[in-house]
Amino acid sequence: MENTSGVMPVLLAGGFGTRLWPLSRKSHPKQFAKVIGGSSLFQQAALRLSGDRATLAYHAPIVVTGSDFRFVVTEQLSEIGVDPGTIVIEPEAKNTAAPILAAALHLAAKDADSIMLVAPADHVIPDAETFRATVARGLEAVAAGRIVTFGIPPDRPERGFGYLELAEPPGADLRPVALSRFVEKPSGELAIEMVSSGRYLWNAGIFLARAADIVSAFETLAPEIVAPVRAALDRATVDLGFLRLDPASFAAAPSISIDYAVMEKAPNLSVVPFGGHWSDLGSWDAVWKEQQADASGLALSGAAEAIDCSNSLLRSESAGQVIVGIGLDNIIAVAMPDAVLVATKDRAQDVKIAVERLKAKGVRQSENLLRDYRPWGWYETLALGTRFQVKRIVVHPGAALSLQSHHHRSEHWIVVEGTARVRVDDTSRLVSENQSIYVPLGAVHRMENPGKVPMVLIEVQTGSYLGEDDIIRYEDVYSRGQGAKG
Incomplete structure (x- = not known):
């Protein structure tokens, strides 16, 4: 299907996850940090979904973020020469359902047939052209009134991801396949069985659909979210080009993910397999996998030195701070001027436990950078x-x-x-x-x-x-x- 009107990217940039602490904190979360490469994850996402491409044209994005990050968004987009488009300010964090619906309602009011591509702003997708070609393959299903999600063929039985069960194994052409069901993070044994079957993909949390179809899905499957979000948009104010959702109305919206609210119930979902590399950078172990490790599995970043180390990540976030490892194996060590993390790679997911413990003690470093x-x-x-x-x-x-x-x-x-x-x-x-x-x-x-x-x-x-x-x-x-x- 040829799409002449293009796609409207909707970048979700309001989260403040703790799994990459101490680099990522509530005051400056990972999407705005230079985790991999010389630009932030947010900037990489914006560039990936911008401009007139051979496969598809992308309009200036809608960015949904929190009030504290609104100027970071405009500054980082300006640095890479991307038109900021519409920046929607969430008065408070409400997971993904409410902000996605707000973007869909905003688009549908202008053009119900607008095609929106909803994507987190903190993922790593190095092969941008392959990703854009994958998006283009979903347009035919969108034209038929379906909501398209994207899945990653698993290369291991990962317990930290959600999965998509397909109605049939994906074909070599990677065309859209009907979705049977969502599967939450499985146990180790179940993950092995699912990967072996060939009918499961990792859930990338990226969606493509007409704005009107997203709104219709909410109205049918999650009507309790529609009224407060519609009121928040109707009562929104324009502030220096930012679109501020009404706080009182938005506060009444449930805090729930779009998967739980809509996608797990929707009968009209298709999945397009993405054959390129993808990572949600959900832990320091994932960052280690993305960095250029040597033959012994050692990855260094910044002012880091290693002696007889292997299968480890040593990372300094300050030019004036040197981190030195001796005889380390299977270790994550991240040094910042005000906090240092040391953990085994297999405990990388437990960083959030440490952050909660620091927060309970009132430690400033739990949420704020220097x-x-x-x-x-x-x-x-x-x-x-x-x-x-x-x-x-x-x-x-x-x-x-x-x-x-x-x-x-x-x-x-x-x-x-x-x-x-x-x-x-x-x-x-x-x-x-x-x-x-x-x-x-x-x-x-x-x-x-x-x-x-x-x-x-x-x-x-x-x-x-x-x-x-x-x-x-x-x-x-x-x-x-x-x-x-x-």
């Missing part, structure tokens, strides 16, 4: 005491912090790279490298970068309270409102 990303750039804490904090702040060219003041702290800024334009109360001046300026407690102030290169400064805060919620915003080019991030 580096905090903002629409104007980022900052990281270099030193923290009871009445002082030292930060490194990086401001993008042309970007500006909000006009603000603080109740509990004063600040001293030293510019170390570039030039800052600083306003303190009624005075404005340029501050260049090796120059500094003092911001008294309570002063209304703003910092911006008027140059064409990133501006870097060291900030020293002193006061009785140093929390990020001690910010009163008066003006903000990013319309963030009050609060730590707004």
Whole structure:
């Protein structure tokens, strides 16, 4: 089937899984991190599903994400030259059913025949052309009113994945096959039997369908989700180009996956086998498999050294931090400036248990990185005491912090790279490298970068309270409102 109108990618980028901790955290989850390669998983997904291709044209994507990540999304898309399209803001995490329905309703209101390709933004699919050809093979089934999902031929009896049981074994042409049922993560013995039968594929969690057919499936199989999501979309507000779903309406939507809510009940599902390489990077063991290991199974990343090590992953996430392994086998070791993970590869799935334990103890590292990303750039804490904090702040060219003041702290800024334009109360001046300026407690102030290169400064805060919620915003080019991030 030839498709002249193209496909609308819907990238799900709101999750904050813990299985790749300490690299992936709630404040900066794995889809926005450079886990494999020189770009983030989100950027790789956006490039994979963009542009006019020989097999199929892709429109600018709909990205569904959380409020804290909205500016990361726009920045990362801008870095790779992809039109951001529509960015839908989830007021709270609701698993996958509600955000997918919101995207379908948004598309169906414009064109009920719009074809949407729903994909997680944190998977690794290195062979993009093969993947796009696989998507194109599903269009004929979509034209017949079917919902298409994609399955991965298993190369091992993996217990960590869900499976798709096919009505018949897939053919050599990898055309769509009717789906018999979904199978949740199986036991070891059952996984062996399923893989041996040749009728099961791993569930990739990727869907292709007309927007109207997705909406119809929800209306028939999960009507309890439709009313709150439709109300959240009807009452949505546009904020700097972002489409913010109404929080009160969205809160009433059940938190459930689209598999449970719709797909496991739908009678009109087809599966297209994907013959290329795929990984959901669901654990550090999966990352080890994706990295270039040597003949002994050793994979190194960053400032890592190994002596007599095998079948292990040694990874440093900071250029100034060296990790050294001696005599290791079957080990995952990931070093970050504020946290280090060491585990055997066969216990990689248990990282989430460690995160929950740290969270229960109130350990900051369980959810937050030292580096905090903002629409104007980022900052990281270099030193923290009871009445002082030292930060490194990086401001993008042309970007500006909000006009603000603080109740509990004063600040001293030293510019170390570039030039800052600083306003303190009624005075404005340029501050260049090796120059500094003092911001008294309570002063209304703003910092911006008027140059064409990133501006870097060291900030020293002193006061009785140093929390990020001690910010009163008066003006903000990013319309963030009050609060730590707004």
